[in-house]
Amino acid sequence: MDGPAVAVDEVTRVFEPRRKRDARVVALDGISLEIPRGDIHGLLGPNGAGKTTLVKILSTVLVPTSGRARVLGYDVVEKARDVRPLIGIVFGGERGLYWRLTGRQNLEYWGALYKLSAARTRSRAQELLERVGLADKADERVEQYSRGMKQRLHLARGLVGEARVLFLDEPTTGMDPLAAREFRSLIGELKGEGRTILLATHDMVEAETVCDRVTLIDRGVILATESPRTLGHVISRYQRIDVEGAEPDLLARVRGIPGVHSISQADGGARIEIAEEGATGTVLKLLVDSGVTSVKTSLPSLEEVYVHLIGDRGLEV
Amino acid sequence: MRGFLAGVRLQAAIVRAEYDVVLPFFTAPLFTIIFLMIVRHSGRHDLQPDALMAPVLMTMWWLALFQGGNFVTSDRWQGVLEWALATPVGLPAVLLGRIGGIMVFSLVGFFETWGVGELLFGVGIPLEHPLELALTLLATVFAMSGTAVAFAALFVLTRNAITFMNSASFPFYVLGGVFVPIAILPGWIQPVSSVIFMSWSADLLRASLKPAHIDNFWGRLGMIMLLGAISFAVGRAVLNLVLRRMRVTGELVAV
Numbered sequence: 001m002d003g004p005a006v007a008v009d010e011v012t013r014v015f016e017p018r019r020k021r022d023a024r025v026v027a028l029d030g031i032s033l034e035i036p037r038g039d040i041h042g043l044l045g046p047n048g049a050g051k052t053t054l055v056k057i058l059s060t061v062l063v064p065t066s067g068r069a070r071v072l073g074y075d076v077v078e079k080a081r082d083v084r085p086l087i088g089i090v091f092g093g094e095r096g097l098y099w100r101l102t103g104r105q106n107l108e109y110w111g112a113l114y115k116l117s118a119a120r121t122r123s124r125a126q127e128l129l130e131r132v133g134l135a136d137k138a139d140e141r142v143e144q145y146s147r148g149m150k151q152r153l154h155l156a157r158g159l160v161g162e163a164r165v166l167f168l169d170e171p172t173t174g175m176d177p178l179a180a181r182e183f184r185s186l187i188g189e190l191k192g193e194g195r196t197i198l199l200a201t202h203d204m205v206e207a208e209t210v211c212d213r214v215t216l217i218d219r220g221v222i223l224a225t226e227s228p229r230t231l232g233h234v235i236s237r238y239q240r241i242d243v244e245g246a247e248p249d250l251l252a253r254v255r256g257i258p259g260v261h262s263i264s265q266a267d268g269g270a271r272i273e274i275a276e277e278g279a280t281g282t283v284l285k286l287l288v289d290s291g292v293t294s295v296k297t298s299l300p301s302l303e304e305v306y307v308h309l310i311g312d313r314g315l316e317v
Numbered sequence: 318m319r320g321f322l323a324g325v326r327l328q329a330a331i332v333r334a335e336y337d338v339v340l341p342f343f344t345a346p347l348f349t350i351i352f353l354m355i356v357r358h359s360g361r362h363d364l365q366p367d368a369l370m371a372p373v374l375m376t377m378w379w380l381a382l383f384q385g386g387n388f389v390t391s392d393r394w395q396g397v398l399e400w401a402l403a404t405p406v407g408l409p410a411v412l413l414g415r416i417g418g419i420m421v422f423s424l425v426g427f428f429e430t431w432g433v434g435e436l437l438f439g440v441g442i443p444l445e446h447p448l449e450l451a452l453t454l455l456a457t458v459f460a461m462s463g464t465a466v467a468f469a470a471l472f473v474l475t476r477n478a479i480t481f482m483n484s485a486s487f488p489f490y491v492l493g494g495v496f497v498p499i500a501i502l503p504g505w506i507q508p509v510s511s512v513i514f515m516s517w518s519a520d521l522l523r524a525s526l527k528p529a530h531i532d533n534f535w536g537r538l539g540m541i542m543l544l545g546a547i548s549f550a551v552g553r554a555v556l557n558l559v560l561r562r563m564r565v566t567g568e569l570v571a572v
Contacts, residue, residue, distance in 0.1 A: 016566075059400075060403055061563075062567055085405045089403055093396075095396025098331070099395070100335050105334075109330075112322070112323030112326065112406070113323060161405075
């Protein structure tokens, strides 16, 4: 069956209050999204944006209030039984495992839930424990694992059923930077195997490093979907120039060039914002002709786009 | 079937890992000693086999209530339940496997009680009707499993399941005629007792230990199976309803 791996069409999810004094929560407000097969798609947004709700709907544990969602062509509500063997779910945090059982016992249980034979479950568990670097600790109880080790076990659990589509919800929560880097390289390997991955994360570096495209979501609404390298266009169509060692009079001349929007100075350097096509070349030529050698052009980073679109709301959810 | 076997294997691993599962096997010898001392002190040596059957049923009931009845709730708090629902194997099959596993395990209490009686008092379980005894024990395991499924489903619906668990044991022991036959309870209690499978199990277990012919064995065994099957059906229906509702509301709703 052709078509996208994940297709979300006008999906809304409303949580009705259980008590009159509670507010009605619109977790997803008519979102639409398509993820091509074999892509790694990032889902970025603050707490309460609707990321986990979308993952739950796609993994068949929650039904949408309205709209349709399909995974590999199967409707997640009407064909939930067909969807389940095709998906794997990995989520952050320490819950979701039997702590008093060993890592191996946990994996073997989940293997059985994916209808693997007993022999295949055993070999698959060993294979995955080696792949996520837990082979030496496989027979220790999960309660003795560090947070990062539990996270690796979660990943192995998500892969136990040979899923063709993986939903990863904050998968590197609690991992140290090196483990998180290894994890990203593992995600690259999974993509190489032809799997489609939806990665819900707060981590801009993670999204920028591994994702083919990212979707910014806030308060249940999609703000933008783009490649992380070109998402900067959402807030600026033009490059900006970071320069070091430029004298104030040179910067004043730059400010006079048509198409230069603004210049901000900090830490001995300056950032020149461009607002018109063609102005970048003129500015670069002037800077180089004036003897400035430390010059860098770039689009706004993913993090800047995130802050620009989501807004700086501090700890507010 | 794979879900059922996965549940059995999971429960076997949990029994090996969690020592609180074997708690009733520490209390069963104590109850055996207490009940045997009571009947011997009263000069009712003929009731010694009855005194041995009571701890057996109490062990089974404890495991059905505190373990089997708690599986769904405990999976929910451990964050396992939601993601288990997203796997190809149905949760009810896994639950049946886990409950079946723990209830078969509960039969250890039978041999333990027998051993304690022999060792400390020289009183064993008299095998007057061994086939009937074995069939009654198996029917009781089935009915206990059905009851545990019903508990598991109902406990998900309330945040106060632990209160019920803590207070439900002894009233059920009395109503189920575990030690005192319901025939000697007040008349108005007897209709209530007759819909509790344990009262049929206790009577039939006691009857199978005595030399006298067992009246209407198959009919009484059928009642145990019937009441167990009703509990299964109610539990399964409530569980399916709860799980369907969970997908719609987003939570296992407390009432």
